[in-house]
Amino acid sequence: MSGWRQMLLVARRDFVQRATSRPFLLTMVLVIGLVVVAGPFLAQLGRADPERTVGVVGEPSGAFEDALAVAAEQVELEPTVRAFPDRDAADAAVEAGDVDVAVVLEPSPGTLVWASGVDPRLGTVLLAALRADAQSQRVAELGLSPADLQSLVAVPPPDDLVLEPSDPADSAEQAAVFVGMLLLYLSVVLFGQFVMLGVVEEKSSRVVEVILSRVRPYHLLAGKVLGIGALAVVQIVVLAVLLFVMATRVLFPDQRIDLGVGLIASIVGWFLVGFAFYAVVYAALGSTVTRQEDMQGVAMLPLAFILPGYFIALFSTDDPNGPLAVAASLLPPTSPFVMPVRAAATEVPSWQVLLSVVLLLAATYGVIRLAGRIYTGAILSIGQKVSLRQAWRSSSHLPT
Amino acid sequence: MLEIRGLTKRFGDLTALDDASFEARPGRIVGFLGPNGAGKTTAMRAVFGLVQPEAGEILWQGQPVDTTTRLSFGYMPEERGLYPKMKIGDQLTYLARLSGLPPKRAAEASTDWLGRLGLADRAGARIEQLSHGNKQRVQLAAALVHGPALAVLDEPFSGLDPLGTDALARELRRLAADGTSIVFSSHQLDLVQDVCQDVVIIDHGRVVRTGTLEQLRAGSRVRRVEVEVDGRRWVPGSAELSVVDGDRHVLVPADTDMEKVLAEAHQAGTVTSFAFEPPSLSDLFREAVVR
Numbered sequence: 001m002s003g004w005r006q007m008l009l010v011a012r013r014d015f016v017q018r019a020t021s022r023p024f025l026l027t028m029v030l031v032i033g034l035v036v037v038a039g040p041f042l043a044q045l046g047r048a049d050p051e052r053t054v055g056v057v058g059e060p061s062g063a064f065e066d067a068l069a070v071a072a073e074q075v076e077l078e079p080t081v082r083a084f085p086d087r088d089a090a091d092a093a094v095e096a097g098d099v100d101v102a103v104v105l106e107p108s109p110g111t112l113v114w115a116s117g118v119d120p121r122l123g124t125v126l127l128a129a130l131r132a133d134a135q136s137q138r139v140a141e142l143g144l145s146p147a148d149l150q151s152l153v154a155v156p157p158p159d160d161l162v163l164e165p166s167d168p169a170d171s172a173e174q175a176a177v178f179v180g181m182l183l184l185y186l187s188v189v190l191f192g193q194f195v196m197l198g199v200v201e202e203k204s205s206r207v208v209e210v211i212l213s214r215v216r217p218y219h220l221l222a223g224k225v226l227g228i229g230a231l232a233v234v235q236i237v238v239l240a241v242l243l244f245v246m247a248t249r250v251l252f253p254d255q256r257i258d259l260g261v262g263l264i265a266s267i268v269g270w271f272l273v274g275f276a277f278y279a280v281v282y283a284a285l286g287s288t289v290t291r292q293e294d295m296q297g298v299a300m301l302p303l304a305f306i307l308p309g310y311f312i313a314l315f316s317t318d319d320p321n322g323p324l325a326v327a328a329s330l331l332p333p334t335s336p337f338v339m340p341v342r343a344a345a346t347e348v349p350s351w352q353v354l355l356s357v358v359l360l361l362a363a364t365y366g367v368i369r370l371a372g373r374i375y376t377g378a379i380l381s382i383g384q385k386v387s388l389r390q391a392w393r394s395s396s397h398l399p400t
Numbered sequence: 401m402l403e404i405r406g407l408t409k410r411f412g413d414l415t416a417l418d419d420a421s422f423e424a425r426p427g428r429i430v431g432f433l434g435p436n437g438a439g440k441t442t443a444m445r446a447v448f449g450l451v452q453p454e455a456g457e458i459l460w461q462g463q464p465v466d467t468t469t470r471l472s473f474g475y476m477p478e479e480r481g482l483y484p485k486m487k488i489g490d491q492l493t494y495l496a497r498l499s500g501l502p503p504k505r506a507a508e509a510s511t512d513w514l515g516r517l518g519l520a521d522r523a524g525a526r527i528e529q530l531s532h533g534n535k536q537r538v539q540l541a542a543a544l545v546h547g548p549a550l551a552v553l554d555e556p557f558s559g560l561d562p563l564g565t566d567a568l569a570r571e572l573r574r575l576a577a578d579g580t581s582i583v584f585s586s587h588q589l590d591l592v593q594d595v596c597q598d599v600v601i602i603d604h605g606r607v608v609r610t611g612t613l614e615q616l617r618a619g620s621r622v623r624r625v626e627v628e629v630d631g632r633r634w635v636p637g638s639a640e641l642s643v644v645d646g647d648r649h650v651l652v653p654a655d656t657d658m659e660k661v662l663a664e665a666h667q668a669g670t671v672t673s674f675a676f677e678p679p680s681l682s683d684l685f686r687e688a689v690v691r
Binding site: 009013021202209210216 | 448449450467470471473475476477479480481482483484485486494495497498499542543
């Protein structure tokens with residue numbers, strides 16, 4: 001039986017046991033429920049209603065209605081006009097919410113009656129319509145025809161020139177990376193704690209000595225990270241598929257969202273190395289405590305690296321080539337969060353990506369060696385909480 | 401055969417093992433005795449690489465023990481524990497597989513051991529649902545499920561009732577009869593005397609006695625005298641008393657003339673019971689372990 005086979009056995013046991021455990025199933029049901037329920041709700045919020053009802057008191061000219069239609073189209077509103085016999089009836093309709101605004105044409109320059117606040121888009125549209133109405137009256141008073149007015153004031157519309165047309169695929173890519181980072185962040189914290197819980201459970205149930213009489217600590221640790229990491233990947237894939245379906249079918253059914261295989265591979269790849277790094281950190285910390293009650297305290301420690309990484313990643317979208325973003329994307333422990341975001345936001349030189357990956361892998365190897373040693377030293381000191389220093393010392397004789 | 405040669409291990413100022421040597425032969429049961437903190441657990445852990453000694457070597461069939469050889473060993477640690485939420489059948493299968501058994505044989509060994517320990521119908525139970533005695537049985541099965549050539553059991557009898565003790569003793573004898581080398585530690589010396597053939601006594605990290613039970617008893621410097629005269633306990637006045645333990649045993653130097661003691665007893669009255677014999681394991685232990 002090679003160490004690799006034992007590692008796979010450990011991984012399989014941890015995967016199956018954790019996957020069928022109540023906390024995991026509960027989290028999974030909760031998160032899936034949240035996505036399924038929140039998606040359509042967000043879609044409703046995001047989809048603004050273009051319809052408006054405008055109450056009018058007085059006789060509007062043809063120019064008013066024409067200008068209203070033209071101006072409304074520019075800001076994507078669809079107003080309908082209702083006539084009211086007097087101001088009181090119009091006010092009552094506004095208060096009752098039957099109309100969004102009442103336009104009282106007399107006395108000039110007119111009054112707009114709003115229920116609780118000004119709707120700026122509708123206000124602008126009405127201003128244009130009122131102006132057109134007034135102009136047509138003045139023109140009639142001056143004895144000119146509408147054609148004369150046109151020749152006097154008509155200004156041809158300017159040409160639109162777009163210097164750098166935005167590619168809808170770019171924003172989709174950034175959104176995907178963002179959702180990916182959020183998933184990475186949540187998964188690292190959640191599954192890192194599952195690894196820690198697994199270590200603490202083995203210590204508190206004292207089964208660890210039975211296992212370590214058969215398996216080397218390094219392989220036990222690696223198997224645990226592998227098994228729980230595989231579970232994390234399963235959860236991420238399920239969630240990502242769910243989110244993708246939600247985004248393409250419910251939230252933005254009209255937009256074509258096309259994500260490259262390379263992008264998905266990059267998110268998953270960064271997740272794997274990032275998770276491996278943090279999972280062994282969690283495992284090492286877990287091996288210093290015996291009871292689950294003591295776990296909360298040390299479980300907070302990795303957040304001191306994870307949270308800054310997450311926030312730097314957030315800010316990197318605005319300034320992907322700033323010194324902080326570049327440094328944080330190259331160096332562990334923040335690189336698994338920051339580099340994918342930078343890579344989606346800008347062209348990152350390939351040497352930087354390579355350097356970042358190499359540094360992270362080297363750090364992961366270092367932490368695995370360190371964690372293996374702390375793990376071995378601390379895990380046999382059953383019954384007491386062990387400081388990292390004590391664990392390191394008591395393990396100094398042990399092979400890692 | 402397991403050979404432990406000159407094992408030394410220090411934890412800071414504490415010397416847990418001091419040039420300790422002993423061996424465990426195939427088909428024989430070694431009782432590994434010593435006061436608390438004498439170094440028994442450290443020596444057992446060293447066999448499984450859980451403690452790395454500063455000096456000495458551990459040999460199996462003449463070769464240094466490594467990770468692969470250890471897979472043919474079985475260990476029952478002093479700190480008992482199994483996965484609380486895993487079915488015991490699955491758990492035993494898992495442990496057998498970790499020790500290198502192929503899937504089918506591991507499952508068979510698990511079923512076989514549960515049947516042997518009277519737990520055939522509990523394979524689907526979790527360890528937390530079992531009684532103390534049954535937990536202990538599963539723990540023993542966890543150490544032996546892969547059919548090890550060497551079984552190292554740290555305090556396997558602790559916490560067992562007399563029936564459980566008998567069952568475990570029977571199981572150990574059966575394993576030894578199959579050729580397994582067995583080393584077990586215990587504080588219940590009467591029990592050890594009944595179960596083991598070889599004895600190792602360790603004190604302050606040093607092996608102070610080692611050999612077969614008969615050798616140790618024969619080699620002792622004392623003899624145990626138990627005499628009743630007229631149905632009442634009688635203590636010889638002429639003999640040089642080595643130890644009087646409570647009012648039960650009288651130990652005299654081994655070269656004491658038995659006939660003289662008997663003659664003296666006759667003078668005191670009618671001898672109703674007379675015993676002059678090598679010391680018990682408890683006596684040997686007290687003799688060896690200087691406090």
